[in-house]
Amino acid sequence: MPQSEDHRLVDLEARLEQEDPRFTRAMRSGRPARPREYRRTxxxxGLALGVAVLACGIALAQGLLxxxxxVLVGMAAQLADPDPARMAHRGFGRR
Structure with missing residues (x-):
């Protein structure tokens, strides 16, 4: 492999290490983990918490709850959206 390609690979590895250290450590150990953009725990x-708060608000008839x-359900649903086209708009698809 020419020196220029080695340099590109080292640069790519350094950027990946900076962006998602857990993923790169897992790849080095031979046990791959999901990249950050696919982790939705x-x-x-957040979705479970939002549904619980919503249920409590309905049970207690409290408009603020x-x-x-x-709001919590909406935020969590936005984060849990698996559509990769939307992830590109959030900054995950940029180079």
């Missing part, structure tokens, strides 16, 4: 927890629950 926090979004699912209902509004807060709807």
């Amino acid at each position: 926090g979004a699912w927890w 209902i509004a807060g629950g709807l």
